Amino acid sequence: MRTVTYLDTVDHRLRRKNLVLTHQRAGAAGELVLAGNGDTYTVHLKEPPRWPARLEQLPHGVVRDELGPVIGIRAVLPTLTARTVTREVAVRDGQGDLVARFDWAETTATEPAATEPLVRITLYPQPGSRKAGERLAKGLRAAPEIQPAPATQAEAYTELLTATGALREAGNGRPPITRDMPADAAVATALLGFADTIADTLDGVVDDVDAEFLHDLRVAVRRTRSLLKLAGDVLPAEPVRRYAAEFAWLGDLTTPTRDLDVFLLRMDDLAGTLLACEGADLRPFVEHLRAERDRAHGELVGGLLSQRFSSLLDGWRRELDAVLEKSDTARETSVGSARQLAEKRLRRAVKRVVRMAATITPDSPGARVHDLRKRCKELRYLLEVARPVCDARAHRAALRDLKRLQDVLGDFQDGEVQSAALHTFAEQLQASDPRPPAATLLAMGELAAGLVAQQRQARADLTGVLREFLGPATQKHLRAL
CATH class of the missing domain: 2.40.320 (Hypothetical Protein Pfu-838710-001)
Known part of the structure; x- marks a missing residue:
């Protein structure tokens, strides 16, 4: 045996x-x-x-x-x-x-x-x-x-x-989103799916199994917040207002650990870019990152095991289940169908992204570029939710076009945020006892210069990617949604 x-x-x-x-x-x-x-x-x-x-x-x-x-x-x-x-x-x-x-x-x-x-x-x-x-x-x-x-x-x-029975079907037995489903039921179904992801990843985050558990949890939180912002008005107003604030708290709670995870996951690649310094020079910095990450993770676990978090997840699911259990006679006729809602909200979100993208020039401030990135992310999440009611071919094409733009915007964002974070980390190391070797600070300075170069390259690439995104092919894909 x-x-x-x-x-x-x-x-x-x-x-x-x-x-x-x-x-x-x-x-x-x-x-x-x-x-x-x-x-x-x-x-x-x-x-x-x-x-x-x-x-x-x-x-x-x-x-x-x-x-x-x-x-x-x-x-x-x-x-x-x-x-x-x-x-x-x-x-x-x-x-x-x-x-x-x-x-x-x-x-x-x-x-x-x-x-x-x-x-x-x-x-x-x-x-x-x-x-x-x-x-x-x-x-x-x-x-x-x-x-x-x-x-x-x-x-x-x-x-x-x-x-x-380990092959559990997605949705926990809930009916899938369809074109003719009432709009509030479709939104509630999508939000319950995100809540499932948060619950499913919780143990992996708390036990620190791997960094992707936290990433998946954060994506589910961001999708929840974006969908509430873009289509939450078809749900009861008071719960949406209350839980939107709670999900903002949850997003803030998870940010420090995830930011440090990203740095640590990139460290080997970043060390490989060093020319004047050696990868070994970064060892004190890596040890500092790990210590900071352990501290941040401890605070994160405290929040996830708190009564506030359990009340958030349990209460939110009850509110969404109540929407799904609502009878047709109790449901307001004004909510319309999932297809009607997707058509209306996608058109609005697409117009917002296209209008903002058209205003970006090489001289636009970084904050304006970051705003475009946020709007693109909201549109991406809305597209993912609306997949069941969209034309499949148009949906794939639009998502592909949007992802190309998001990749460049993400490189720009990462370069700025991480180079700024390196300055903060350098100050923390300088104030530590014992202080790091000069070689460590020099290597960190070289990393910061490389991240600034990444940001500048992304900014240069953005002009061409925006021209393509605003061109006739992508606009045709977006209209076909």
Whole structure:
């Protein structure tokens, strides 16, 4: 008997690539096995692993090397645990001669839920008994209770996930957004989806599993705030006003930790840009960032475990559920349909972005560029919510055009914000005891210069990207929405 723990990132990056990562243990520390696409890689462990684990926490070897490009900064964590008992069965003819054998592998999931055993039979005919083996295989296939086994380990893994109920459908059973759905119900459905994401990522943020949990939580908060701003007027006014303020508090609570995460995630790339200094010169700065990040994360966890946060999430869901439970007679006829709302609000948001983009020149102040970035982000979130009611081809094209503009605006924003942050960090290090070496401050100065250069390059690129965005092709895509 062996115990098999299946591992994946929370967003199923391995399963989407038809890869199966398992920790298999029949005793001692076991082994880490990565299978898929015709290849199998195994690393024998010297000590039992601890989950969740980020890439750098996995043992060195071929499995870690193969996982790197797939999982990136995400941690792998158990998705299910199963016990497999394997028996070898001998098949003999009437004279007692061995004609075939088969392996009977019985797998029972134990976590996250217990399942009935899943049995896999693998038949091995004996040399010289091919016909007898074929008759045996034919008889097994004809048995109504025996189905063909999954062709790949990835399919077998999916079968186990399905049996345990771990493959939860999006939306928690709520009806999807449709064109004819009442507008307030459509907005409430989208907002409940964002609330689900906040709840689903909470443990990962608190336990500090990986930086993407906080990123996903923040995106859900930003989408919530944007949708309330752009379409919240179809919901009851008083709850929208009250919870908009609470989500602003939640956004502010998460900002310091995320800003430090971004810096730390970029540090290797930033160090690689140094010319006059060495990457090792940045070590005191990196240690300072990590200490600041630990402090900020502690404050974040305190807020997320507070009564204020739990009241925010629970109360907000109750308000949105009440909107979905409203009868047609109780619903005001003025709210219209989801399609009508999307058409009206998308047209308004598109006009605002296009009008603002047309005013940006090489001499426009940075604050004006940042305002355009915010409006583009709001339009992006509105497009994502309105996807079910838009023409699919036009939606893809408009989103692609908008993303090109957002990428340049994001580079401009990052260059300005992070270069300013470097000055603040340098002052903090100067005031610390002991003070950092001069080489550290020189390296930080070189990083700041590089970020300013990034910002200037983005500003230069912006003119051409804006010309393209305001051109006939993109405007045609936006109108087609």
